[in-house]
Amino acid sequence: MDVSQFDFDLPDELIAQSPLANRADSRLLVLNKETGERDHRHFTDIKEYLQPGDALVLNDTKVIPARLLGTKLDTGAKIELLLLHEGESHTWEALVKPAKRVKVGTKVEFGEGKLVGTCVEEMDEGIRKIQFSFEGIFHEILDELGEMPLPPYIQEQLDEKDRYQTVFAKNRGSAAAPTAGLHFTKEMLKELEEKGVKVVFITLHVGLGTFRPVSVDSIEDHKMHSEFYQMSSSTAEVLNQVKRLGNKVVAVGTTSARTLETIASKNGEFVESVGWTDIFIFPGYEFKGIDALLTNFHLPKSTLVMLVSALAGKKNILTAYKEAVEKKYRFFSFGDAMLLI
Structure with missing residues (x-):
């Protein structure tokens, strides 16, 4: 299947550059994934589409200030790091720019030597393993020196770092926010629980697998990078019960969807799990875990457009996207939402 089949025209002015003053003020395009019918609503109307007994699955990962700007100790050349995965002994996998300047043994300092990598x-594709030396607590230093790793299509500065975190963010580790969750307020989640919707959490630390562009012509040749996920036994138990009773499992975001599908595909049901996933979902995939998906509007020719096309059909998605334009x-990370149900 050719990647060009998932292209569409998107004017630059529709790329949201900043979050709305109120998280829940975004618009909601509701797409019936079976019929292709569309409704244009307000995000708070989502409660009309979630019924008592349904499960709303949220990714509780927390974005770290993973972008570090430093200089090579020997030449003073500027080096940028995007921290991806934390290993042992303060070693991280990091996307490095420009990678050609960073070889084994290269030292890069940040904050005038507060942190040295x-x-x-x-590794492949501009990724390096970096071991850090410092005095004190690493994440406190990172909070001081690091920047929120906003996507490259966002040109404006983010005044409040918390606006690139969900209100339920808990487990540190992401290089990008699970953006579909940014729309929810604590009050909305409470209202849904009072209605009888089961609000549960999984974790997937967002890395390159979610946002790396497709650089091949054929979808089948694309390889996803692995991302860490986990699901508790209590969440698994709730989701299995929801399935048994015939209610809907509604994933919030493609990260939640990929986690749920990884676990359901491996086990035939939901189970307590910790691991790494490189699952790539595109048309032809048979969903085994989720019944519906809340997501944002995605980049042309991206793996995320392919995922939503697998769930609702490529024709339905591209028609809905054309109408959204x-x-x-508003598109992408700080943009509006779409419910595939």
Whole structure:
């Protein structure tokens, strides 16, 4: 299947550059994934589409200030790191720019020496293993020196770091926010629980697998990067019960969807799990875990457009996206939401 089949025209002015003053003020395009019918609503109307007994699955990962700007100790050249995965002994896998300047043994300092990173391994596609040395507590230093890793299509500065976190963010580890969850307020989640919707949490630390562009012509040739996930036994128990009773499992975001599908595909049901996933979902995939999906509007030719096309059909998705452009919906991380149900 050719990647070009998932392309569409998107005017630059529809790319949301900043969050709305109120998280829940976004618009909601509701797409019936079977019929292709569309409704244009307000995000708070989502409660009309969730019934008592349904499960709303949220990714409680927390974005770390993973972007570090430093200089090479020997030449003073500027180096940028995006921290991806934390290993042992303060070693991280990091996307490095420019990677060609960072070889094994290269030292990069940050904050005038508060943090020094040494390259200990060269990996593929600009990724390096960096071992850090410092005095104090690493995450406190990172909070001081690091920046929120906003996507490259966002040009404006983010005044409040918390606006790139969900209100339920808990487990540190993401290089990007699970953006579908940004729309929810604590009050909305409480209202849904009072209605009888089961609000549960999983964790997937968002890394390159979620947002790396597709650089091949054929979908089948694309390889996803692995991302860490976990599900508790209590969440698994709730989701299995929801399934048994014939209610809906509604994933919030493609990260939740990929986690749920990884676990359900491996086990035939939901079970307590910890692991890494490189699952790539595109048309032809048979869903085994989720029944519905809340998501944002995604980049043309991205793995995320392919995922939603697998769930609702490519024609339905591209028709809905065309209508969203015509009606000037806001796209991408700080944009509006879409419910596939």
